[in-house]
Amino acid sequence: MKVAKFGGTSMADENTFPLVLQKVLCEKDVAATVVSAGGKTKNYPKITDALIKARDDVAAGKSPEKSLSAICERLYLLKNAIRAKTDIEKELAIIGRELLKNSSPDFLLSRGEYLYSRLFAEYSGLKFIDAADVIKFYDDGRLNLEYSCFLLSETYKRYGKFVTGGFYGSKPDGTIKTFARGGGDMSGAIVARALGAETYLNFTDVNGISPFDPAETGKEKTIKEISYGEIRRLGEFGASVLFPDAAIPLIETGIKTEIRNTFSSVSGTVVKDDAPPVFCGAIKRGYKRIKIRKFGDGYSYLSELSGKNAPIILADGDHTEGIFLGDAPQDIPAERIEKEDGVSLLYMSDCKESEGAYFRMLSARLAVLSARKNGGYYAAFYDGRREDMVSVIKDFIY
Secondary structure, X not given: OEEEEEOOOOOOOOOOHHHHHHHHHHHOOEEEEEEOOOOOOOOOOOHHHHHHHHHHHHHXXXXXXXXXXXXXXXXXXXXXXXXXXXXXXXXXXHHHHHHHOOOOHHHHHHHHHHHHHHHHHHHHOOEEEOHHHOOEEOOOOOEOHHHHHHHHHHHHHHHOOEEEXXXXXXXXXXXXXXXXXXXXXXXXXXXXXXXXXXXEEEEEOOOOOOOOOHHHHOOOOOOOEEEHHHHHHHHHOOOOOOOHHHHHHHOOOOOEEEEXXXXXXXXXXXXEOOOOOOOOEEEEEEEEEEEEEOOOOHHHHHHOOOEOOEOEEEEEOOEEEEEEXXXXXXXXXXXXXXXXXXXXXXXXXXXXXXXXXXXXHHHHOOOOEEEEEOOEEEEEEEHHHHHHHHHHHHHHHO
């Protein structure tokens, strides 16, 4: 059994709907299909971005009808092209009323996935399931994974194959709750877990996961296999092929994820628990370098702040340095504090010791601070050395 999830580019318009349906049918054993809202096209922005703009336009005094006009046009073109009967006018009227009431932004943000999943269900002839009925959150906004899995399992037992929208669900009182942007991957992972799928197919517009961002290196290469733990670390540094939290429901379940390209027949990348180590990495901007002079417990103090926002803390004599993402603490007790902006942080997996040691030696020449931590290597460097650092990375990966 398989569960398939299709991203915004795959769901863009009447030209991509047949490709998506073909992928679903060719896989033969797809029990559930999870879809995103339509992505950016030549003539239109992403549906979710358009909904956000409509909300802002209404807040500025524009009528809901005018604010939603471009979305309405795009949806009618799609509806007519696929010969659907879904009442788009009625659905947009509901959205317009909610805009006037200044309702929860989550309801508005979810409407793209809701409408596109309804349209694709009608186009494919599969049962439509509103994600609000099967993806459940607690009152405080945390995902209720166990209850969601129960509802999804019962839904499949009752209806068989179905289509649902990604990115959203509902709280106990029925109000809509969304994941973070990109959370459609999370929805697909939850469905795969609930149905006990062997494979979670995640279709996007690239051939798989690259060892490093092709936009940085200018070169294409696809990793054949990678672990869930590694994909989460890459996601924390901005690698955007798979939403990093989407790995959580699938870790230690035996379910593998396959990253595929809707527009190609290449095999893509397999994500699984027991994948062999692979040399890969990512760079994230926006860090600050903080250096303090504090006798005694400077390292201990900064170490308490260590984590995603402060991945490197090093002590050297009576000096302690840290790399912080965003704003560093304002109340650091120290004799002297030095702060520098314009710092980027490189993360690289720490797999082959011989290659890793040589890479660390070369990159350390460019770094202001570096450390091995949690199975990886981190190097902070000034933004002005970014091109040099990427050049070192290209030499090793390609």
